[in-house]
Amino acid sequence: MKFILKTTIKILIFSVLFIIPIGLFITFFSLSGRNIPIWNIGIRNILLFSQNYSLLIIFISYLISTLLIISLTNKQKVRSILMLHIPALIAGSILVGGIYLTRYRHYPLSLGEKNVQLDHRAFLRENVFNDVSGKLILIKKSENNYYTLYIYDRTKNDLVIANNVGIGTGKKNFISISQNNRRLNFTYERNKKSESLIIPYKKFTVKNDLINNRLINRYTVQIRKLTISLSNYFMNLDQTDKYIFLGTLFISVLMISIPLTYALNDGGWGFSGIIGVILLLVLLPFFYGAVFKILQRFRFGMSFLGRYSYLSSPLILCFCGFFIDLLVKIRRREKKI
Amino acid sequence: MRMSANKTTKNTALYLIMGILIIFFLLFIFYYISFNRNIHDEYIAGSLKGPVIFRDALIKSLAFLPVIIIVVYVISFSVLFTLRPFQTDKFSYSNIAVPSYVVLIIFIIIILLSEFLIIPRLHKEKAAIIYHSKITNRVLLYAKELNNRQEYEKALAVLEISLAIDGSNKKVRKLRAEITDNLILMSPVISSTADEMKKSAEEVTLNYYERGRAEYEEGNYYNALFYLERALKLHKDNEELKELYRRCKLKAENSLGKITKEEEQKKSLIQQKALALEHLDNGEYYEAYEIFLSLNNKFPDLKDINLYLETVKQELLKEDFLPEEIRDVEWLPSMNNIIFFDREGYLNTIERAIPFQGNFYFINIKRYKTHKNETKVVSLKYGKWIGNKIRLKNNEGFEKSMEKDEELLNIYPFISPAYLIYLGGSGSLAKMLNIYEHFSLSKDLKKSGLDIENNLIFLSRKMGILFSVYFLTLFLSSLAWSRRSTYESPPKFKLLLFIIIVPFMAYFLFRLYINMNSILIYSHRYFTRFLFKSMNTAVYTGLINLIFSLIATFLFLSPGRKAE
Numbered sequence: 001m002k003f004i005l006k007t008t009i010k011i012l013i014f015s016v017l018f019i020i021p022i023g024l025f026i027t028f029f030s031l032s033g034r035n036i037p038i039w040n041i042g043i044r045n046i047l048l049f050s051q052n053y054s055l056l057i058i059f060i061s062y063l064i065s066t067l068l069i070i071s072l073t074n075k076q077k078v079r080s081i082l083m084l085h086i087p088a089l090i091a092g093s094i095l096v097g098g099i100y101l102t103r104y105r106h107y108p109l110s111l112g113e114k115n116v117q118l119d120h121r122a123f124l125r126e127n128v129f130n131d132v133s134g135k136l137i138l139i140k141k142s143e144n145n146y147y148t149l150y151i152y153d154r155t156k157n158d159l160v161i162a163n164n165v166g167i168g169t170g171k172k173n174f175i176s177i178s179q180n181n182r183r184l185n186f187t188y189e190r191n192k193k194s195e196s197l198i199i200p201y202k203k204f205t206v207k208n209d210l211i212n213n214r215l216i217n218r219y220t221v222q223i224r225k226l227t228i229s230l231s232n233y234f235m236n237l238d239q240t241d242k243y244i245f246l247g248t249l250f251i252s253v254l255m256i257s258i259p260l261t262y263a264l265n266d267g268g269w270g271f272s273g274i275i276g277v278i279l280l281l282v283l284l285p286f287f288y289g290a291v292f293k294i295l296q297r298f299r300f301g302m303s304f305l306g307r308y309s310y311l312s313s314p315l316i317l318c319f320c321g322f323f324i325d326l327l328v329k330i331r332r333r334e335k336k337i
Numbered sequence: 338m339r340m341s342a343n344k345t346t347k348n349t350a351l352y353l354i355m356g357i358l359i360i361f362f363l364l365f366i367f368y369y370i371s372f373n374r375n376i377h378d379e380y381i382a383g384s385l386k387g388p389v390i391f392r393d394a395l396i397k398s399l400a401f402l403p404v405i406i407i408v409v410y411v412i413s414f415s416v417l418f419t420l421r422p423f424q425t426d427k428f429s430y431s432n433i434a435v436p437s438y439v440v441l442i443i444f445i446i447i448i449l450l451s452e453f454l455i456i457p458r459l460h461k462e463k464a465a466i467i468y469h470s471k472i473t474n475r476v477l478l479y480a481k482e483l484n485n486r487q488e489y490e491k492a493l494a495v496l497e498i499s500l501a502i503d504g505s506n507k508k509v510r511k512l513r514a515e516i517t518d519n520l521i522l523m524s525p526v527i528s529s530t531a532d533e534m535k536k537s538a539e540e541v542t543l544n545y546y547e548r549g550r551a552e553y554e555e556g557n558y559y560n561a562l563f564y565l566e567r568a569l570k571l572h573k574d575n576e577e578l579k580e581l582y583r584r585c586k587l588k589a590e591n592s593l594g595k596i597t598k599e600e601e602q603k604k605s606l607i608q609q610k611a612l613a614l615e616h617l618d619n620g621e622y623y624e625a626y627e628i629f630l631s632l633n634n635k636f637p638d639l640k641d642i643n644l645y646l647e648t649v650k651q652e653l654l655k656e657d658f659l660p661e662e663i664r665d666v667e668w669l670p671s672m673n674n675i676i677f678f679d680r681e682g683y684l685n686t687i688e689r690a691i692p693f694q695g696n697f698y699f700i701n702i703k704r705y706k707t708h709k710n711e712t713k714v715v716s717l718k719y720g721k722w723i724g725n726k727i728r729l730k731n732n733e734g735f736e737k738s739m740e741k742d743e744e745l746l747n748i749y750p751f752i753s754p755a756y757l758i759y760l761g762g763s764g765s766l767a768k769m770l771n772i773y774e775h776f777s778l779s780k781d782l783k784k785s786g787l788d789i790e791n792n793l794i795f796l797s798r799k800m801g802i803l804f805s806v807y808f809l810t811l812f813l814s815s816l817a818w819s820r821r822s823t824y825e826s827p828p829k830f831k832l833l834l835f836i837i838i839v840p841f842m843a844y845f846l847f848r849l850y851i852n853m854n855s856i857l858i859y860s861h862r863y864f865t866r867f868l869f870k871s872m873n874t875a876v877y878t879g880l881i882n883l884i885f886s887l888i889a890t891f892l893f894l895s896p897g898r899k900a901e
Contacts, residue, residue, distance in 0.1 A: 043859075129786045142710075154674045269828075272827070274820070
């Protein structure tokens with residue numbers, strides 16, 4: 001009992017501690033995916049935008065915290081492998097309860113609704129040439145609170161200078177941002193003709209080595225594939241069934257990852273457990289992706305579940321977890337740990 | 338007992354240093370091979386390929402040095418130091434902690450040097466080699482063209498430019514041999530040219546006084562005057578010389594007096610020459626040049642006028658240049674499409690900039706000035722860096738410009754041309770600046786229009802790299818030791834997984850720390866809004882990083898947690 005309580009508290013504390021770094025990582029990752037330069041949009045925008053991912057942030061923090069605590073647990077103190085699931089489930093229930101109370105009862109947070117408010121300063125630094133896809137763009141504030149715009153085409157040695165440039169449409173010369181199309185529009189008069197230069201956000205974004213690397217890209221593609229595959233599964237379900245589906249899926253993740261983390265944990269070598277956590281986090285989306293792909297291909301279903309037949313896939317995954325539990329238990333008995 | 342403790346200490350330092358160096362070397366080899374496979378021959382001339390790839394691989398490997406250090410420390414503290422060679426009877430944690438700490442500090446100093454000095458230098462050298470390679474490629478094309486036009490001597494001179502840069506280039510040497518063969522077939526031409534050269538060298542060796550005297554004695558008073566004038570400039574107080582000059586002048590004037598109509602011209606020549614010499618003495622070189630040039634055109638055989646013209650030219654070249662100088666190097670590759678603001682508020686665009694033999698030449702320059710919503714533009718054909726400015730001109734020869742045009746004909750940039758020529762490139766200049774250059778130039782570069790970080794942010798970023806290595810190495814090593822393997826040899830499968838995953842973990846944690854440091858830099862503006870308004874970014878980020886580092890140091894060095 002003491003062990004369960006202690007482990008639950010540890011999981012909860014670490015879940016809360018991880019929320020900040022993981023929240024920042026997910027928010028930055030998402031903003032980077034939308035080609036929004038993260039360093040120029042202001043802390044308020046970042047906080048508002050991170051609300052869109054609050055559920056995901058809490059879930060990942062909880063998952064990492066659970067796996068990390070289990071990976072570092074002293075094996076001698078674990079009486080039964082099944083017992084390890086209990087603290088994780090209790091902590092999970094507390095967090096879900098908390099989310100339910102705050103989100104669905106009182107609606108203080110909204111999912112996927114907050115948009116980042118951008119202006120030209122998010123993309124362009126004033127008084128210096130901003131290097132954007134072969135063009136050097138400089139904006140300089142003039143005395144009348146308008147801007148002077150310089151666009152230099154480096155490939156053609158061609159310079160455009162536009163005076164009295166306003167921000168937003170309505171002037172002859174202007175810079176405007178289209179958030180829907182994710183691009184910037186520079187409209188200016190040249191030789192008494194109006195010309196426009198349209199540059200998508202992504203041309204302004206400086207690549208971040210943490211996010212824009214081959215490994216992370218591959219991982220992201222897999223997560224995107226998995227999300228599409230999952231959404232195909234529960235797209236037509238009503239709200240309650242969606243929660244049941246996601247809940248079962250969540251339990252299957254715990255059932256698979258907890259025994260594996262425990263198995264990779266080596267009582268005499270704590271770091272092997274931490275490595276196990278990293279390995280699991282990397283491999284889980286690929287494993288889930290493969291399982292869903294196979295089940296989709298063979299149109300697998302459990303008709304005896306009646307109206308709950310949509311749960312067949314997560315239940316199979318739960319069964320996999322249960323099977324791994326058994327294997328670990330048997331192996332543990334063989335080793336007499 | 339003492340011996341075994343010393344041995345553990347020595348082994349620890351040795352294993353860590355060797356581990357880091359070996360991985361660094363392997364990574365360097367990997368990058369070298371990888372870049373070698375991907376580089377195109379058209380991009381870099383043959384023999385310059387190696388130095389470019391070497392520098393690229395070294396830059397990349399040095400950038401990975403922090404990750405290598407973290408990986409080696411984590412593996413050492415979780416597995417290596419638990420093995421028999423270290424676990425002697427009198428093993429104490431300090432036997433491994435102290436040398437590890439010292440080695441870490443040494444490597445942090447290496448990273449410091451690499452970030453502030455070595456990597457920028459490598460970038461600079463790489464840019465120079467790439468430009469040299471462009472020259473070599475262009476030289477080959479141009480020399481072939483000259484060879485086809487049978488301008489062998491010029492072709493050889495052009496090839497010498499490339500050989501001075503890269504003497505081992507096979508293609509250039511082969512072409513030189515080919516052109517030399519062609520030239521041998523034209524040997525009579527060479528010998529006559531050589532004779533001429535010899536003759537002229539002999540002429541030069543005679544001193545002015547002797548030449549003047551000889552001309553005087555031969556009755557060529559006019560020519561004698563020239564040499565004596567020059568000799569007088571060197572020996573103003575020589576009475577004998579003064580006397581000879583006086584007599585020679587008298588004779589020359591008398592001889593001119595005797596001659597009538599034809600020599601009227603010569604009289605005027607003497608007067609004009611005197612005027613030109615006066616201008617020359619007063620430092621009015623443009624005026625002197627104009628007179629000497631007109632005299633030279635009228636009397637092309639008068640050697641003295643020709644020599645005076647050369648003297649004035651030499652003086653003028655200190656302030657001005659001749660477009661033909663640029664036309665001689667126009668065929669060379671250039672840095673293209675440069676844009677920058679100058680000290681006088683003009684925005685300048687330069688189509689081509691040619692750095693060559695310590696000089697900087699510019700072609701097709703446009704200067705824009707915006708005043709009260711109106712932009713004026715001036716186009717100029719040629720420019721050359723002279724003194725502290727770019728001297729511009731459209732005309733041939735030397736012509737004194739009007740005072741009102743002086744502003745338009747001189748560009749005073751904020752920075753020297755060695756940096757200016759990179760202002761068209763995409764962010765390449767910032768990478769080439771070492772710490773000293775960054776600190777001394779960043780303001781001027783920013784005024785020129787370059788998007789470059791200010792000094793404090795630059796310093797904070799670099800500090801982030803150093804602190805990340807320090808914190809992550811000590812923190813992870815400490816964690817690894819507290820969770821170390823208690824086996825003589827850890828389970829093989831888990832060890833394999835561990836060795837595969839640790840480099841990725843180290844890389845991501847390192848990047849994560851660097852990003853966290855960027856967040857700290859970003860949060861500085863919010864921090865100073867509410868607290869310590871005068872605290873600068875470097876101090877702010879430095880202090881926070883220092884707190885993390887102190888915690889990591891305490892965890893690493895505190896013996897209590899690591900009782901064996």
